[in-house]
Amino acid sequence: MPELHPIPSVPDEPPPFLRTWRRVYIAVLLYLAAIIAAFYVFTRAYR
Numbered sequence: 377m378p379e380l381h382p383i384p385s386v387p388d389e390p391p392p393f394l395r396t397w398r399r400v401y402i403a404v405l406l407y408l409a410a411i412i413a414a415f416y417v418f419t420r421a422y423r
Contacts, residue, residue, distance in 0.1 A: 391400050 388397070391397060394400050394403060
């Protein structure tokens with residue numbers, strides 16, 4: 377039976393910065409780690 381609505385195969389475009397999605401994911405993880413570390417430091421300083 378033929379497929380009624382075939383899904384076109386569209387390759388992922390590279391992100392507009394950092395050139396690869398892996399680098400974007402790593403940058404986001406590093407950013408989140410920095411935010412968490414900053415909140416930890418502020419919490420300890422003003423406890």
